[in-house]
Amino acid sequence: EPEVTQTPSHQVTQMGQEVILRCVPISNHLYFYWYRQILGQKVEFLVSFYNNEISEKSEIFDDQFSVERPDGSNFTLKIRSTKLEDSAMYFCASRKLREIEAFFGQGTRLTVV
């Protein structure tokens, strides 16, 4: 069964460093998303991406964050100058154009030290 894959599963980075989280959405999906979940808290929407551009972003998604679809398969989230409070589980999701159900990856646990 097709699935959304995320790498790495766990990343530890020093405060101030840049990280890139990678996702491979399901191949025939056209909408892509990033969400994050700080430990013990809600899953929060960060950004949605469609037709090679951001379609919606939350207040959390400030200039520190950027997304890219560098090729036909990968969808990346870049976090510049990481802060301690960026430590969270980051989930990628994708869905088909006219369907509602979003499929989530297993997440990348980011730890900023």
Next chain:
Amino acid sequence: SQQGEEDPQALSIQEGENATMNCSYKTSINNLQWYRQNSGRGLVHLILIRSNEREKHSGRLRVTLDTSKKSSSLLITASRAADTASYFCATDGAAGNKLTFGGGTRVLVKP
């Protein structure tokens, strides 16, 4: 902003019992979905109910939606130890794009 809130926050039951959890939200929705998350893992889609539906079944799951009260419930019947997980409701609004998640209900099913 619309927001799903679940209650209870935690639920502990014996295997074989039913588990019921509720979700409330604030603004109009197109759909409401329930997801399961095993500890430290990804989100697994369980069931979707559209705003014009009142009840939906999928296996041992039963979901209700009351748009007048802006609330939904998820019932897991004949629970199993493997049902131990956190359960989240998620709503999408008029734009039908992003999902807004509730805080989740942690369910522990004891063998």
